[in-house]
Amino acid sequence: MVPPGGYAWWYVDALSDDGEHGLTLIGFIGSVFSPYYAWARRRAPGGAADAQQHCAMNVALYGAAGKRWAMTERGRGQLERDRASLQIGPSAMTWRDDTLTIRLDEVCAPFLSRIRGQVRVHPSALTDAVHVLDAAGHHRWGPIAPRARVEVELSHPALRWSGTGYLDHNAGERPLEQDFNRWDWCRATLADGRTTVLYDVARSDGSPHALALQFSPTGEALPSFTLPPPAPLPATRLWRIARGTHSDTPATVRVVKTLEDTPFYARSLLDTHLLGQAAVAVHESLSLARFRSGWVQAMLPFRMPRTRR
Numbered sequence: 121m122v123p124p125g126g127y128a129w130w131y132v133d134a135l136s137d138d139g140e141h142g143l144t145l146i147g148f149i150g151s152v153f154s155p156y157y158a159w160a161r162r163r164a165p166g167g168a169a170d171a172q173q174h175c176a177m178n179v180a181l182y183g184a185a186g187k188r189w190a191m192t193e194r195g196r197g198q199l200e201r202d203r204a205s206l207q208i209g210p211s212a213m214t215w216r217d218d219t220l221t222i223r224l225d226e227v228c229a230p231f232l233s234r235i236r237g238q239v240r241v242h243p244s245a246l247t248d249a250v251h252v253l254d255a256a257g258h259h260r261w262g263p264i265a266p267r268a269r270v271e272v273e274l275s276h277p278a279l280r281w282s283g284t285g286y287l288d289h290n291a292g293e294r295p296l297e298q299d300f301n302r303w304d305w306c307r308a309t310l311a312d313g314r315t316t317v318l319y320d321v322a323r324s325d326g327s328p329h330a331l332a333l334q335f336s337p338t339g340e341a342l343p344s345f346t347l348p349p350p351a352p353l354p355a356t357r358l359w360r361i362a363r364g365t366h367s368d369t370p371a372t373v374r375v376v377k378t379l380e381d382t383p384f385y386a387r388s389l390l391d392t393h394l395l396g397q398a399a400v401a402v403h404e405s406l407s408l409a410r411f412r413s414g415w416v417q418a419m420l421p422f423r424m425p426r427t428r429r
Contacts, residue, residue, distance in 0.1 A: 134285035237274030245339025313337030
């Protein structure tokens with residue numbers, strides 16, 4: 121049970137072996153980016169709104185044929201959860217043996233195309249490490265499967281590919297915007313097969329916090345490493361979201377492609393160098409200061425519709 125005012129999410133990303141396709145999937149309980157949940161917390165005594173009333177399966181597809189994006193919010197009547205599965209409306213994440221199978225049946229917004237099919241995540245190894253992101257211990261993150269093989273089989277759109285992927289989990293008892301101003305996160309697979317994850321957090325109390333983690337080619341945790349020097353990145357073109365990362369060679373880091381450019385969030389692919397090796401990184405920048413603003417909250421329902429139940 122996710123506590124009132126809190127959240128939990130499970131995140132998957134993947135890139136195809138040929139570099140032509142990508143996806144992200146996030147199963148939310150207490151959807152942290154939901155305007156409906158934000159409004160409910162403001163009305164509830166002490167902000168204790170029911171997290172289970174604000175769930176969503178967020179799906180984003182990227183490729184040469186264009187982008188599809190879906191995030192329909194649903195109430196607790198469309199939520200089913202046990203130790204091995206999470207079902208939100210017609211879509212579900214289910215562990216069976218050593219594979220996470222994700223069944224998708226979502227409608228895109230604002231254009232009513234569909235994402236339907238199946239994604240299978242085969243972790244190289246599973247980790248149980250949990251990292252606290254804030255000083256008070258309200259927010260936690262765990263890289264469940266830093267390295268995985270992912271198979272995508274969709275009927276809508278007609279799409280089949282496989283590639284490398286990643287799975288993690290975040291959970292907390294308070295809204296993100298209450299304790300953070302922003303963060304930059306990235307994960308990269310190195311030429312020798314290791315995976316690195318950088319998590320650089322700007323807390324609301326002004327204190328910095330950063331993680332620099334590495335994992336073996338088979339997914340086991342290796343000793344953390346010294347955070348490389350900061351590498352500034354250009355802001356996104358449309359919404360001017362600030363981006364930043366860390367790299368062995370800051371001057372050579374390059375944004376290969378901006379996958380998402382929203383009023384408070386950016387997702388990008390980077391060419392970078394970490395632990396002495398060139399790598400392509402999946403990178404995200406999140407501005408909670410932007411998310412808190414009234415004009416952003418007013419825009420979100422157009423991309424995040426909510427069902428009545």
